[in-house]
Amino acid sequence: MWRTVAEPTRTPTTRRSRSRPAVRAGLLGNFVDQFDIFLPIIALAPVAALVLGPESAAAQTGLIFVATLFGRPLGAAIFGSIADRHGRTRTTKIAIAGIAITTLMIAFIPGQDIGGVWTLWAFVALRFVGGTFLGGEYTAAIPLAMEWTTPRRRGMLSGGIMAMSPLANATIAALTLLLVQTLGVQAYAAWGWRLPFIVGAIMAFGLLWYYSAHVMDAPATASAPRRAHPVRDILAGPYRRQLWQVFVLMTGLWLFTQMAIPVLTGMLRDAPQVGPSEVAFIMLIATLVSAVSMYTAGVVSQRIGRRRFFVIFGAVALIAAPLAFAWALGSHGAGLITAVTLVQVVTVSAYGPVGAYLAERFSTGVRSSGYGVGYSLSIVVPALYPFWLPGLQAGIGPVLAVCAVLAVASALLVAGAALGPEPARDAPLA
Incomplete structure (x- = not known):
């Protein structure tokens, strides 16, 4: 069994010097992860119509996106157990290598x-x-970063990681906008679209080098007892309640993601008042602000x-999110940018x-499995939106x-938030 051995004594300065690489790697890792997901x-x-074929380009890109999201729960279960x-x-490095290739x-x-x-x-x-592999990366890397972080900084680090x-x-949108305007649509369709994927691969290889050179497991985690079947423990064992509570909360968040990013992007692309390059520019502005x-x-x-935040945010979004979406699809110019x-x-x-x-919701022995499966299993129904959303739109209207x-x-x-307790956000991770 592989593990990092902690020294008998460590000064606060030593711990900080060893925690910083893991924290930086968590931030960079989620950037690379998200860059690859939304490419x-x-x-x-x-x-899309020129690269993939003229038959329903929006549905084709949606199918590619769904394939990515369906791989993530499988990766979370496999790599979470290994982590x-x-x-x-070690698990993070294997996953990053797979992403790069x-x-x-x-x-x-x-x-x-x-x-x-x-x-x-x-x-x-592919x-x-x-x-x-993407499911394996954040399943191991983000819990690792959290385990190295002092309790009072966990919220700040979480916000930073998720802002990636x-x-x-925004980076993909900026790169796409630059390439389309520089090369022209025909050249971009012929070969320019490949450049963002090459950039993504280079970043992943760079991250792999950084983990290999600078990052190690947190000493308390490396010396903690191991559970023989962590995935079984979270699915049907003593941690199942935590998992299914997290599942409800994360399903809501993934529905937000599908509607606010791929669905909104596709509907903007098909809107008569919005040009192809304008979509990338609008998403660039919107995503920078949301970061x-x-x-x-x-x-x-x-x-x-955390619990109070989610409850308040969800209550506000219940009114604000539908109104903002309806505004976005009925606007143009500066109003459109503001609404998106x-x-x-x-x-x-x-x-x-x-x-x-x-x-915070899962203890050390099942943290990666709980984090990864809870985060990824909830993707399934939202990711199937290309199959269930069109029927709903045909029944009550596209925007409604x-x-x-x-x-x-x-x-x-x-x-989901109400079903769970308030985590001990100011205490060390269990």
């Missing part, structure tokens, strides 16, 4: 003009495998409590405390259907 949605948005039993740092392979998929229908299925297959998601989205609000959410949760930004702020900002909250889903997401967030 197809944003980078392919301007040219709890054999160490979080699969992302690089996507950059060499032939376009639809050469590969035909197999182009789409090559994307789907994104599923990549999603499995909108920052990653700040997500970080702020983590800090606020440290002051008022508001959608991001009143939905995905709630992720700010999640890194700390999930780490999304507004209804946002209301349900708000209610699930409130219910």
Whole structure:
């Protein structure tokens, strides 16, 4: 069994010097993770019909995104168990290597003009495998960062880690916008779309080097007793109540994500008043603002409590999120940018405390498994939106259907938080 051996004595300065690499790696790791997750949605948005084929480009990119998200629960279960039993740092390195390789392979998929229908299925297959490794990365890396962090800084670190998601989205949007405007739509469709995937692979290889050179498991965690079957313990054993409570809360958050990012992006792309390059610019502005609000959410949760934060946020979002979405689809110009930004702020900002909250809800022996499975298993129903959302939209209207889903997401967030206790946010992780 692999483990890091702690020294008999350590000064506070020594602990700080060893905790900083793990904290930095947690921040950078979630940036790389989120960059990879949303690459197809944003980078392919301007040219999906040319790269994947003219048949329902929005549905095709949605299918690729779903494949990524479906791989994540599998990866969380596999790598969470490995991380709890054999160490979080080693597990993280394996997962990052897989992310780097699969992302690089996507950059060499032939376009639809050469590969035909197999182009789409090559994307789907590689994104599923990549999603499995992505599920392993945050399952090990974020609990590791939290275990190295002092209790009073957990909310701030959680907000910073979760803010990497909108920052990653903003980076993809900026890179896509730059490439489309520099190369032109035809050149970008022919080969330019591959560059963001190459960038993603390079970042993952760089992160792998950083973990190998600088990061180790927290001493208290490395010396803690190991559970023989951590995944079984959280699914049907003594930690099942924590898991299913987290599942309800995270399902609400994932519904927010699907409606506020891929669904909104697709609907904007199809809107007559919005050009292809404008979508990337609008999402760039909105995600930059939501990064700040997500970080702020983590800090606020440290002051008022994670449970109280989620309940208050969900109650506000119940009204604000549907109204903001309806405003966004009926606006143009500066009003459109403002409305899309508001959608991001009143939905995905709630992720700010999640890194700390999930780490606090599970003890050391099952922390990676509980964090990863709770975070990822809740993706399943929201990720199937390409299959259930169109029917709902056909029944009650495209915008009203999304507004209804946002209301349900708000209610699930409130219910999930209310079902659980307030974690001991000012105490060391158990």
